Amino acid sequence: MDPLLEFHARQTRRQFFGDAGLRFGGLALGWLMAGSPAGRRLLANSPGAVGGPVHPPLPGLPHFAPKAKSIIYLHMNGAPSQIDLWDHKPGLKDYFDKNLPDSVRMNQRLSTMTSGQERFPVAPSRFAFHQHGRSGTWVSEVLPHTARIVDDIAVVRSVFTNAINHDPACTFVMTGSEIPGKASIGSWLAYGLGSESNDLPAFVVFTPSFPSSGNGQALFSRMWGSGFLPTRYTGVALRGSGDPVLYLKNPPGVLPSDRRHMLDALNELNHRHHGTFGDPEIQTRISQYEMAFRMQSSVPELTDLSGESDATLEMYGADVKRTGSFTHSAILARRLIERGVRVVQILHRGWDQHDNLPTAIRNQCLDTDQACAALVTDLKQRGLLDSTLVVWGGEFGRTVYSQGKLTAETYGRDHHPRNFSMWLAGGGIRPGTVYGQTDDFSYNIVENPVNVNDLNATLLHCLGIDHRRFIFKNQGLDQRLTGVEDAQVVRDLLA
Secondary structure, eight states, X not given: OOHHHHHHHTOOHHHHHHHHHHHHHHHHHHHHHHTSHHHHHHHHTSTTOTTSOSSOOXXXXXXXXXXXXXXXXXXXXXXXXXXXXXXXXXXXXXXXXXXXXXXXXXXXXXXXXXXXXXXXXXXXXXXOEEEETTTTEEEETTOHHHHTTGGXXXXXXXXXXXXXXXXXXXXXXXXXXXXXXXXOHHHHHHHHHOOSOSSXXXXXXXXXXXXXXXBOOOOOGGGSOOTTSOGGGSOEEEOSSSSSSTTOSOOTTOOHHHHXXXXXXXXXXXXXXXXXXXXXXXXXXXXXXXXXXXXHHHHHHHHOOTTSOHHHHHHHOGGGGSTTSHHHHHHHHHHHHHTTOSEEEEEEOBBOOSSOHHHHHHHHHHHHHHHHHHHHHHHHHTTOGGGEEEEEEOSSEEEEEESSOOOSSOOOEEEEOSOEEEEEEETTBOTTEEEOEEOTTSSSEEEOOEEHHXXXXXXXXXXXXXXXXXXXXXXXXXXXXXXXXXXXXXXXXXX
């Protein structure tokens, strides 16, 4: 038996009249609204209305004037080592191969990969650090391109998280909770703010290739999933090989007019089905079919780089035309923002370096550094950086001590949730800022700690959203991206 039919068949009298009462109230409200000018305007702007926006914002959002209209989230999946990239600790060279002092480690939780080690030998970074820009920000030699834009970004050295393993940590960074089933930040923003584009999804995701030396942790769709929100707010993943979206092209012999006719007939059937059963997922199905039709023309235009100047392509680097590369994803992110897409997420794998870190992290930076810097520069040159928030970071940091054998040439680092580094740029962020400080071992935060949910509250603030008022009722709770504990906007990061 159909589960929905079975549900209705088993309804109690009280449930039936309670549900029917709500529906009759909705019909009455619609009739009254249709009779007023304000009501007609609201109905005309509803999702799927002819001539209205495809992705309208929620009424009342944003809560206040935003500094940023869109966000590009560059997630380095696997956890980049803050000690080797951003958190300069020159004094560690005097501790090479010495045990990490107990007064620093303080019996903090360790992962099972190093908890059984007899020693915790300190491994100073092999890379040279230099100060850059007017801000004098210390940056590792493996990030030469990002080093040139430090006056456009804010480096946060004191982010911390609750989770010590990848899956729950990634879930926490993206959804504000280690528990699966919550909505991702991209889905929250697509739900609350909608999108200015009628021909592309409000939330687009890339999962580019990564160097073979990288340890590729699995990516889970919950990182761009809608969780308890309606599924139309799930991120749309564009593929890195073949067609960006499967089955987007019409089969041979099928004209666009034929597709339009079939879609109109299918939508009519779905509307009738929705009128009978009231299943909200039917509305999602209708909107997704319509978006797929629009994307048949918008996606080929999006991915055509022939109109980009030689200077722009050169700025991004040699891989800019290799579909599926991080560089290609970065330039498409800018093109999506230009076309009114609200959220773009790029998830680059391979940053989980438990051994051979010096070689592996250098390769990861070679794959991403130039494109990250070019993206910020490109947005700035086009006047888009002031309205686009760019975020770079992983799910936690790495330990100062070596996992496994330590030599003068190589080492590995285990997971470390107590502190890690991220950077932000663009709309609402104070450029040329370095925020937070760790101890001499990059093991504990000693100044200005920033919880992941504090960071998410700050991102929402830049987009004009009060995180405390941005809620969705689910399972009897007021669900929030920033969770049930009180998160704080990091005001010192704001322009």
